[in-house]
Amino acid sequence: MRDITLAHGSGGIESQELIQSIFLKHLAPHIQGNGEDAGIARGCAGTFAMSTDSYVITPYTFRGGDIGKLSVCGSSNDVAMMGARPMYMSTGFIIEEGFDIQELESLVKSMATELMRGNLKLLSADTKVVPKGSVDKIFINTTAYGEVIYQNLSAYNLQNGDCIIVSGNVGTHGSMVYCERNEIGLVSSLESDCAQLFGMLETLFVSGVEIHALRDATRGGIASVLNEWAQASNVGIDIEESHIPILEEVRGVCEILGLEPYVLANEGVCVLSVPQKDVAKTLEILHTHPLGKNACVIGKVHTNMPQKVILHNPYGTKRYLEYPQGEILPRIC
Secondary structure: OOEOOHHHHOOOHHHHHHHHHHHHHHHHHHEOOOOOOOOOOOOOOOOEEEEEEEEOOOOOEEOOEEHHHHHHHHHHHHHHOOOEEEEEEEEEEEEEOOOEHHHHHHHHHHHHHHHHHOOOEEEEEEEEEEOOOOOOOEEEEEEEEEEEOOOOOOOOOOOOOOEEEEOOOOOHHHHHHHHHOOOOOOOOOOOOOOOOOHHHHHHHHOOOOOOOEEEEOOOOHHHHHHHHHHHHHOOEEEEEHHHOOOOHHHHHHHHHHOOOHHHOOOOOOEEEEEOHHHHHHHHHHHHOOHHHOOOEEEEEEEOOOOOOEEEEOOOOOEEEOOOOOOOOOOOOO
16 A cells, blocks of 8 residues: 555545554554544633634645644644643545655654643544645645633733734745745755643742733734734734844745745744733743743733834834734645
């Protein structure tokens, strides 16, 4: 068995062979459903968060990860951004006829590694195979579900005087994907920042620190997050350009291509809105985790010019940091 065929999506013996030889081979320790059409999570109580997303990134393997890793990290991060501990996931694969079996196994192994890293269990999974040309190689959908351990995080909660914190370097994932695309052909050592963020945030959630809003800066980057927050909370946000952590390689890619790192996707960076009184403790906690070692304050919330994000540069001038328009880079995640 070298390639995926339409028969692998028929629900018959070929489907079972695929499940046994690839999916169960690597995912069995994480599967809760035991072969049933749905998995049951017993003893759940309290408040839960759930998020679903479909991943169509091209190329589907890239420096620092692949679509398998990305699908687990992306959905688990969305749950974590609501103050929840990711616990369970479901996943669906849409695979093009002719897709290489070994490539598929590599992606599934990558998912298994991330599931183990996040102590996540699969409640349900599905596979569909479509004729060649119906889909570009492979798409993956994941749904994450978790128990909320920090309440009331919301884009509507920003308050006058809050400080804006980013947990790490921005624009790295988006710049890396640009470099990976054949039509661009740039040479770079950049790797995606793709990672699960709950491990970094868990200590913060139970520390007593007050957090008003939390968001992972994926498509549209920090520019999208900040503009959404400014509009939702009807506040202004001032950002100091010189304070934003950006790798030199990312700056170089952006200069060559005429892009702004603020609108490029991240897959392992989050943005926080925290009252001034808790900034020092928040940074102290973030700095203890590898993903948060470069965390820093980049701006402040105010009541002037509501719903606007103002970017201040080191030369004393300022401009609007606009909400990203159009599709900066298709199939970034």
